[in-house]
Amino acid sequence: MKITFILPAIGKKTETKYIKTWRLMEPLTISTLKALTPKNIETNFFDDRIELIDYDEPTDLVVITVEMYTAKRAYLIAGKYRERGVKVICGGYHPTLMPDEAGRFFDSVIIGNVEDIWENILRDAQEDKLQKQYLGNNGFRRGCYPDRSIYGDKKYSILGLVETGRGCVYNCEFCTITASYQRKYYRREIEDIVEDIKQSGKKYFFFVDDNIVADEDYAIALFKAITPLGIKWSGQGSLNMAKNEKLLQWMKRSGCMVILIGYESMNVKNLKQMNKQWTMSMGERDALTEKIHSYGIGIYATFIFGFDYDTDAVFEESLAFAKKHHFFFVAFNHLLPFPGTKLHDRFVEENKLHQEEWWLKDGYKYGDIPYEPVGRTPIELSDKCARLRHQFFTLTSIVRRSFVALKRHKSLMTLGIFLSQNLNLKREIDEKLKLPIGVGLDELPK
Ligand code: B12
Ligand code: SF4
Structure with missing residues (x-):
């Protein structure tokens, strides 16, 4: 076969x-x-x-x-x-x-x-x-490691992807992960993670877990176990990691270079509506952000726009916040009701969707918005997100942030990654937003 x-x-x-x-x-x-x-x-x-x-x-x-x-x-x-x-x-x-x-x-x-x-x-x-x-039953199989021989001679980046857990215990309204795993989190055994890293033969990793610090004690144990491997890694986690100094120490010691944090919104009412568990004041967010940076860990900050309390000020505050903290990378995304999420159900109930099954529609583009946001048209929302991206990824901003990145990370290699990826992200802003979905093949089969 x-x-x-x-x-x-x-x-x-x-x-x-x-x-x-x-x-x-x-x-x-x-x-x-x-x-x-x-x-x-x-x-x-x-x-x-x-x-x-x-x-x-x-x-x-x-x-x-x-x-x-x-x-x-x-x-x-x-x-x-x-x-x-x-x-x-x-x-x-x-x-x-x-x-x-x-x-x-x-x-x-x-x-x-x-x-x-x-x-x-x-x-x-x-x-x-x-x-x-x-x-299928969700969770891992003990002693099972990816078989990269299937890639053959295809060229991918030097970054190895490794799973540390699956799912999430939180319940953010827009999130596919918690919807797919029904708000459960499945840990992977630490020995298996260590073995996976060793077998990959790689030095740089992206841990794909959506919240690597969801269980802080487990995360500390994991970081202790990978420290002797001498790797460099990036991952994704929630901002409240900064409240735990021991956790930050072990993150840094184990080789964490950059952590992706979903800040989502500058407006606390939006955070409450999306059910983001660690809703916190702006002052606290500033302090926690600085704390992570003080450990020499860079932040990939992501924001979402299209929530009900998004005034024009929220867009400007997000850009100002991103510039102030000199983030490593930033994403200014539009809110999207992924099918199967609570957000999608709410939008259907509230009759907000103007396109059903938009992901299958001819001519639908990656940057299109299939619902009516509060306070602006879908096109205005899409344009505003694009404008923020352009304003953040200017050459001046990249140069300014590169000095900060060098000071924070004290590594030329990290600076190299910073520059190449920031330039790629800058170049791709419009290319992504205009990308038509599914294009290049014939009509959907009946
Ligand atoms: C790494 C990653 C990326 C990488 C690489 C993508 C890739 N496809 O390899 C990058 C950074 C490029 C990326 C980009 C994007 N990503 Co991404 N990404 C991930 C991430 C973090 C890990 C994926 C992974 O490798 N998982 C590990 C594997 C082993 O798990 P798995 O895929 O679930 O597979 C298991 C089962 O599902 C099942 N399975 C899966 N497929 C199949 C097929 C068959 C036939 C069978 C039998 C079983 C099976 O078997 C596996 C073992 O049990 C996931 C979130 C996550 N933690 O999974 C998001 C995720 C997949 N990405 C997502 C999104 C939205 C995007 C972007 C659109 C983001 C953006 N705005 O730019 C882009 C799209 C890029 C594209 N598709 O070209 C969403 C998808 C949501 C959805 N409803 O579809 C996810 C779930 C993140 C999220 N929080 O919502 N992504
Ligand atoms: S914390 Fe992240 S992974 Fe968990 S439910 Fe919220 S958005 Fe999803």
């Missing part, structure tokens, strides 16, 4: 290059699925972000991982294989939250994590008995 794994792009015309900061990272989902696949099964992998898919290469089963933004393209790709009589199955966040929709385009849909059921699915496929849906 031969399996073909596919990671779809969001949208891309034949032969065109994909957004640089989205095509560089190694596809951990694929190397994880490869590791779970018995060795006697032949495998192949097309990364739609960086290469063309050869639909005519013989295969017995096609396995596609799907996110909301990649759903349309995934459905088109699945259609092309099904026309050739090849069975196609999918999994990932979007099918987990929208299994019935995905079932219209795939022979089989996998909901949740696949570790416990993958071998059964493969057996069913071999016996031509695939079920329409499979429900």
Whole structure:
């Protein structure tokens, strides 16, 4: 039996290059699925972000991982294989939250994590008995490490992706993670994380956990265990990490360079509405931000706009806050009601969506806004987010922040990463917002 794994792009015309900061990272989902696949099964992998898919290469089963933004393209790709009589199955966040929709385009849909059921699915496929849906148990399998041999000679960044946990105990209204994992958090055993890092042979890592400091004692234990490995890493976590000095000390000692923090909004009423658990005053946010920086840890700050209490002042305050703290990177994103989240349900109830299933619509672009925000039109909201990005990523700001980055990190290597990624992010602002979803392939199959 031969399996073909596919990671779809969001949208891309034949032969065109994909957004640089989205095509560089190694596809951990694929190397994880490869590791779970018995060795006697032949495998192949097309990364739609960086290469063309050869639909005519013989295969017995096609396995596609799907996110909301990649759903349309995934459905088109699945259609092309099904026309050739090849069975196609999918999994990932979007099918987990929208299994019935995905079932219209795939022979089989996998909901949740696949570790416990993958071998059964493969057996069913071999016996031509695939079920329409499979429900996986969430969590990790002990002693299972990604098999990066599936990448072949594809070129990814030097950054290794490693999982430390899955899910989240918080309940932010807009969040896909907590919706997919039903507000539960699954820790990975520390020995497995250490072994995963060692087996990768890499030195620089991105821990993909959505809140690596959700359980502070566990996080400290993890950071202690990885300190002897001498790696450098970045990850994602909540601002209240700064209240725990011991945690910050171990983060730094274990090699943390940059941490992504979702500040989300400068308006406390917005934070309350989105159910962000660590709602705090501006004064406190300033102090906690400075505390993290004082440890020589950079911050990738992310903000979301489109909430009900977003006055014009909120946009300006966010930019001023980002400039004041000289963040390593910043994202000014528009709020999006991802299907399957509480936010999506609320917007449907409040009749705010002006486009249903926008992620499948022709002509829908990455930067488009499918609902009516309070106080401004969708286009005004999209333009305001773009303007903030342009105002933050000016060359003057990059140069000014590069001096601060060098002072904070005292490392030329970190400065190199800072400069190349800031320049990429600057270059890509409009390219991303105008990227049409699913483009480059034919119409959706009926
Ligand atoms: C690393 C990462 C990236 C990287 C690399 C992306 C990549 N696809 O490799 C970068 C930084 C480029 C990135 C960019 C973006 N990302 Co991203 N990313 C992640 C992150 C943090 C980790 C993904 C990962 O490797 N997980 C580890 C693997 C092992 O887990 P998994 O994918 O869930 O797979 C398991 C199961 O789901 C299942 N499974 C998955 N697929 C399949 C398929 C089959 C057939 C089967 C059987 C099973 C199966 O098996 C696996 C083992 O159990 C996730 C959040 C997270 N913690 O997962 C967000 C996440 C996937 N990203 C997200 C988003 C929104 C984006 C961006 C749009 C962000 C932006 N505004 O710029 C872009 C889009 C880029 C693109 N698609 O081209 C959202 C997707 C939401 C949604 N509803 O679809 C997530 C969930 C983050 C979030 N908090 O909401 N991202
Ligand atoms: S803390 Fe982060 S991962 Fe957890 S629910 Fe909120 S946004 Fe999602």
